Every structure is written in C-alpha cells, then in structure tokens.
Amino acid sequence: MPSNRIRMKKNVGEFTIVSNSALNNTNYHICLQSDIGLPDIAPGQFTNVDIPNNKDIFLRRPFSFFDVDYEKKTVSLLVKILGRGSKSLTELKVGSKLNLVYPLGRGFTIPDKNDKVLAVGGGSGVAPILQLAKTAGSSPGQMHIAIGARSAEDHISIADYLQFAQFYFTTEDGSLGEKGFVTDHPIFHDLTQYNRIYACGPLPMMKAIAARAKEAEIFCEVSLENLMACGFGVCLCCIEPTVKGNLCVCTDGPVFNIKDLKW
Amino acid sequence: MVNLAVKIKDLELKNPVMTASGTSGFGEELADFYDVDKLGAILLKGTTLRNRDGNPYPRMAETASGMLNAVGLQNKGIDYFIENIYPRIKDYNTPLIVNVNGSTIEEYIEVTQRVNELDKIPAIELNISCPNVKEGGMLFGTSCASAETVTREVRKAYSKTLIVKLSPNVTDIAEIARAVESEGADSVSLVNTFLGMAIDAEKRIPLLSTITGGLSGPAIKPIALRMVWQVSRAVKIPVIGMGGIMNATDAIEFFLAGATAIQVGTAIFRDPFTPLQIIDGLEDYLNRHQIDDICKLVGALKY
Structure with missing residues (x-):
C-alpha cells in the first residue's frame, strides 16, 4: 500500500x-x-x-x-x-x-531569474517565504526578504538563506532592525523596483501589503490561513470570498493572487 | 471469502460503506488519495436548483470529540453539476448518489427530475434535514406532514432508488421515518447533524457566523446509534446508519443496531482513508466471527 x-x-x-x-x-x-x-x-x-x-x-x-x-x-x-x-x-x-x-493546497508562483522580488514574512509566515527563496534559487540582488517579528528573540536564524536573498528585519520593540511593523520598513517606500511581491503572515500585515501592491500595480500573492477541517476541499469550511465566488483556501489556495481577493 | 455486498431496493453496493454527503465532495477530492471505486458508494455534495454561496466565514468550530459546521449547502446548482462535474465523475465504478436539496417542494422536484435523466446516478438522497439553511432543509424533516408531502411529490418524479435523509432534531425520529416510508421512500439514512452552538467566552461571541450549526463526529455517535435502533424497528425499508463512525467497530455497532449500510462523514476530515479502513475492518470482523455475510449482522443485536 x-x-x-x-x-x-x-x-x-x-x-x-x-x-x-x-x-x-x-x-x-x-x-x-x-x-x-x-x-x-x-x-x-x-x-x-x-x-x-x-x-x-x-x-x-x-x-x-x-x-x-x-x-x-x-x-x-x-x-x-x-x-x-x-x-x-x-x-x-x-x-x-x-x-x-x-x-x-497550491503554492506560490515560483519567480524566475528575471523577476525582482520582495517577499515578506511575519511570525511563522516566514517559513514558506524562506522555502520560496531556496526553491527559486534566487540571489540577494534579485530577492529581498523583509521579516517582521515582535522582538529580536522571535526572529529565527536565516544564515542558511543568505545566499538566496537580501534580508531586512523589523521588530515591534526595536530590538532588531527597524522599529515597527514590517510594513513600516523603508523598503516599502519605493516598490517600483519590484515586479513581484509575496507575503505570508498575520492578516493585517498581508492586507496592508496587498493594498500597497495594488496601488503600485505589482503582481502580488499572499498565503491565507482560514480555519479548516479537512484540508483537501471536501468540508467547505475554509472559504474565502473572491471575485470567482467562495473558494476553498485549502485547495484553491492557500496562496492567492490579490487580484482575485475582495480585499 | 465473506460477502460485503448489500442491496438497497435496486441500488446494489459492492460493500456497505458509503461516504456521507458534504464530506467527500464529488469523489474527485478522495480520488487524489486512492481508487474511489473501492467505496460502496459516494454521496455527492448537497445540490440545489440554483447556485448557493453558502454561509459566511467562519463556518466551523472544533468541539469536544467533534465539530460544528455551518456551510449552508454551498454548491453551484444542478445545471452546473450536470454540465461540468457529472461528465468528469460518471465513469467511477461505484454508485454516485446525488444529495437533493430545496427551499421549496418545487425546487426538490425540479432537481430530482434533472437527476432522473442521468444514467450513472442510480439513486438520490432526499435531504430534508440540513440544519444550516434558512428556508427548506430541516424544516421539511421536522414534521410528519411536511416530510410526507415532499417525499410523496419527489417519489412521483423519480423512478430509481429514493433514500430520505432524516434529521435527528425531532421529538420522535421513528415517526418521521414511518411517514416517509408510507409515501414511498425506499430507504432512510440517518442521522444528519444535531443543531448545536459554540461560544468564545473571552470575546463573548459565537464561533459560527450563523450562531448555530450542525454537530457531527464521535460526540453524537451514541445518540445516532439509538436513533438507528429505533428507526430500524419502526420501518421495513433498509436503514442507512451514520453519525460519528470513526472505525470498523463503530460501523459494526450500527449494523447490529439495524443498519443495512453505513455512511462515513466527519471521520474523512481527519483521515480520507477511513472508509477503506472500515471496509477492511468489516471483512476482518466477519472472518473472526465466522460470519459469511454482512447481511447476517443487520439488527443482530443480542438482548
């Protein structure tokens, strides 16, 4: 079997x-x-x-x-x-x-060598963001990763990923990197250098990033984590309202292009 | 070699283990894991005449030994099913049963008429027990008069095997079962979910957008088993038992209480392989007890 x-x-x-x-x-x-x-x-x-x-x-x-x-x-x-x-x-x-x-579920669209990427991870949302960089085999020049956490002790080691991306940190208490939320980081001042933005983390963080990406008309994917029972599309509990109707986060997502979301 | 095949009127099942409606999609979701032809039958996601978005999020709350749901029959309607889904699944070598819903008797009839034209659908399960819709649904299943009326009208429109799915949210489920039997139901399936509720005490808010929802899982098994026992003694038509079945032993208990076949529902959310494990477990049980036919277990409770 x-x-x-x-x-x-x-x-x-x-x-x-x-x-x-x-x-x-x-x-x-x-x-x-x-x-x-x-x-x-x-x-x-x-x-x-x-x-x-x-x-x-x-x-x-x-x-x-x-x-x-x-x-x-x-x-x-x-x-x-x-x-x-x-x-x-x-x-x-x-x-x-x-x-x-x-x-x-469906994962992120893997960026190719010509893409200039901003990937943002908040809390444990950093996990798929780091895996994305590794899988894409990107370089620090091509991929910028911003990670936000409450304080320095909540950040995990990114030593194994330095070859794939340039990293930027924020903490709410200012103990590492810029003080504030990840979306307060200066890297968000000018998004025009990027043609792809990815985000995984708390909902308010992703919504803020989606709003900026939408404004700048940049491709943006976010990863949702609605409550679910089955995980494979039969219980219909983890639905997200989208322009295509109610979709299951577990099978149609968890990664969604923000143009499909009603944010 | 033991016999697991059972018959529900004209519906022939290679084994008595079906997947419950709303817990196995349209079969395709389970086919990502294994060969669904091994299943006794697949009860397809509840279908209505027109598209339904279902209820707002959140629709689910975990509870002690079970869960509440408030999906509210999200589906794309019978026409979408016939045009887009049916062609993809019709060649599964296991009976596909449409779970028919409506907010009016006319809607039930219209959905039934469309399904009647589909060659590869040998039976319908008439759902008069959905607790999560404002109109129709459970309202039809909680009084003998309305249960009789909808069963009678659907019976006129349908020539194949007619199963009626009963609500446990009634004073006397045996009475409802007798009512639908008298109007031509070929079988009754029970139970649908129990109306329940969950609250976040800290935030003082309900956990479901609809405040109340349907309780399922092992928490309801003893009540479901009691209802199958009562109904099987009250009617002559075959009873399909469900409610919190997690393993083969649970399933055996339902056969002993009088079920001819069983449905596995919420257990699939935890492990989609559960129905297959139950089929294997039934065979083991029969071998171990030297019983050659599952039918000999039906209602075989010693008391």
Whole structure:
C-alpha cells in the first residue's frame, strides 16, 4: 500500500520526528522523516497534522512546509505556539510518530531569474517565504526578504538563506532592525523596483501589503490561513470570498493572487 | 471469502460503506488519495436548483470529540453539476448518489427530475434535514406532514432508488421515518447533524457566523446509534446508519443496531482513508466471527 500512495496526488502517512527544537521564544523547528519517498512539494503548500496524545483535539492542524529534503525524505515545519494543538506538537519526543496529510493546497508562483522580488514574512509566515527563496534559487540582488517579528528573540536564524536573498528585519520593540511593523520598513517606500511581491503572515500585515501592491500595480500573492477541517476541499469550511465566488483556501489556495481577493 | 455486498431496493453496493454527503465532495477530492471505486458508494455534495454561496466565514468550530459546521449547502446548482462535474465523475465504478436539496417542494422536484435523466446516478438522497439553511432543509424533516408531502411529490418524479435523509432534531425520529416510508421512500439514512452552538467566552461571541450549526463526529455517535435502533424497528425499508463512525467497530455497532449500510462523514476530515479502513475492518470482523455475510449482522443485536 505505501508504495502505491506515492503515486497519488495526495497522501496520508506516518513520519518519524528526527528533531524537535526551540528556535527562539515562540518558534519550534520540527523535522520529520518519511518511510517512503516524498512527492513534489512546492513553497506555500501545507500539511494537515494529526495531533497525538491530546484527547481535547479532534481535528488536524495545518502547517506550511518550511523545508523539504527529497534525498533524506524529510520535511520540516516551523511551529509557532498559538494554542493547544501547536503546544502539543512542540512537546513531542524525537523518534515519535506524526501522521500527515500532504501535500495540500497550491503554492506560490515560483519567480524566475528575471523577476525582482520582495517577499515578506511575519511570525511563522516566514517559513514558506524562506522555502520560496531556496526553491527559486534566487540571489540577494534579485530577492529581498523583509521579516517582521515582535522582538529580536522571535526572529529565527536565516544564515542558511543568505545566499538566496537580501534580508531586512523589523521588530515591534526595536530590538532588531527597524522599529515597527514590517510594513513600516523603508523598503516599502519605493516598490517600483519590484515586479513581484509575496507575503505570508498575520492578516493585517498581508492586507496592508496587498493594498500597497495594488496601488503600485505589482503582481502580488499572499498565503491565507482560514480555519479548516479537512484540508483537501471536501468540508467547505475554509472559504474565502473572491471575485470567482467562495473558494476553498485549502485547495484553491492557500496562496492567492490579490487580484482575485475582495480585499 | 465473506460477502460485503448489500442491496438497497435496486441500488446494489459492492460493500456497505458509503461516504456521507458534504464530506467527500464529488469523489474527485478522495480520488487524489486512492481508487474511489473501492467505496460502496459516494454521496455527492448537497445540490440545489440554483447556485448557493453558502454561509459566511467562519463556518466551523472544533468541539469536544467533534465539530460544528455551518456551510449552508454551498454548491453551484444542478445545471452546473450536470454540465461540468457529472461528465468528469460518471465513469467511477461505484454508485454516485446525488444529495437533493430545496427551499421549496418545487425546487426538490425540479432537481430530482434533472437527476432522473442521468444514467450513472442510480439513486438520490432526499435531504430534508440540513440544519444550516434558512428556508427548506430541516424544516421539511421536522414534521410528519411536511416530510410526507415532499417525499410523496419527489417519489412521483423519480423512478430509481429514493433514500430520505432524516434529521435527528425531532421529538420522535421513528415517526418521521414511518411517514416517509408510507409515501414511498425506499430507504432512510440517518442521522444528519444535531443543531448545536459554540461560544468564545473571552470575546463573548459565537464561533459560527450563523450562531448555530450542525454537530457531527464521535460526540453524537451514541445518540445516532439509538436513533438507528429505533428507526430500524419502526420501518421495513433498509436503514442507512451514520453519525460519528470513526472505525470498523463503530460501523459494526450500527449494523447490529439495524443498519443495512453505513455512511462515513466527519471521520474523512481527519483521515480520507477511513472508509477503506472500515471496509477492511468489516471483512476482518466477519472472518473472526465466522460470519459469511454482512447481511447476517443487520439488527443482530443480542438482548
């Protein structure tokens, strides 16, 4: 059976936790290994994770993929403690199993070498943004990544990604980079140098970025995280009103071009 | 080798495990995971005469051992289904059953008439139990008189197998089941969701845009099981049981209580493979108990 599943578009499978460590105050990095090969996983796609050992939690919890290593058959998730579900995950021991439904949703449009890109990550929204840079194989001249967090301790290390992008930081308390929200960063003063903008993070952040992109008439994709039950398009709970009607964030998204959204 | 095949009037199922309407899309979403031909049948997403946007977000709230939903029959209407979806799914080698909805009797009839023309749809499930629409839906399923009327009118318009999906939000579900049986229903399926509610105490707001919604999942299983038991003793037509079935053992309990077939719903949200696991589990159970036919389990509760 497992050998067949890899040929299907989507899978449900057991992964083994190979590492689970705190990156800072709020974020954990969980690396998971599959017994079988991985299907193609695009930046912005996500997995719906069964939360073990917690009888209060009935539904799975969705997480964007942070990193994928096809050779080692590992995927990693950036888990920010938001509630009971994410808290449970960060307490799991190395060697324990996690059941994933994957890969779900539609990811970001991968920029090509000629694109000049601004990618913005807020909170754990930084995960798919970093994966996007790595997958695109971009360069610091071509891709600028702005990351916002509450304070310096909430930022994760981007050392592995310096080859792919130029980084800009903001913190609300001014402890790292510019003080304020990420959208207050001077990089937003002149967007005309970019022809693509990507954003993943809190809704107010993405809406602010979408408004600026719309004004400057620049291609812009954002990644939504509406509440969902199934993650594969059958429950119709995670709908987002769009110019094409109510669409499922889990299958039509989570990445949407802002021209389709009613923002 | 054990027999898992069952018959609901003229509807022949290779096994008695169906996917519940509203939890398995149009089959295609499950086909991304596995060969849906293995399923006993697929109950398609509830369909109305015209496009419905459904209710505003948020439509879902997790609750103890279950969830509330307030989708509100979002669908593109029967014509869109016939033109765009039916051609893509009609060659699945498993019965496809349209879940028919309406806000008036005329709408139920019109949808039914269109479905009647589709060769590859051997049955309909008449949904008189949706708790998430303002007009029609559950209103038809909560009084004997209206349940009788809509069943009678739809029966006139439909020649194939007619299943009526019952609401648990009634005083006496057996009475409603007898009413639809008397008007020509070939089978009843039960239960739809229980009307429920969830509140964010800190913010003092409802968790659903519609304030109330339908409760499903293991939380409702004991009540669903009791209702299947009561209904199966009250009617002669086959009963299709559902409500919180998560595994083969749950399914067996429904057969013992009197169900001829079962539907898996909310469990699919947690794991789309659940129906297949249940089919395997039923076979194991029959082998283990040396029973050669699933039909011998129907209503076989010892008491």
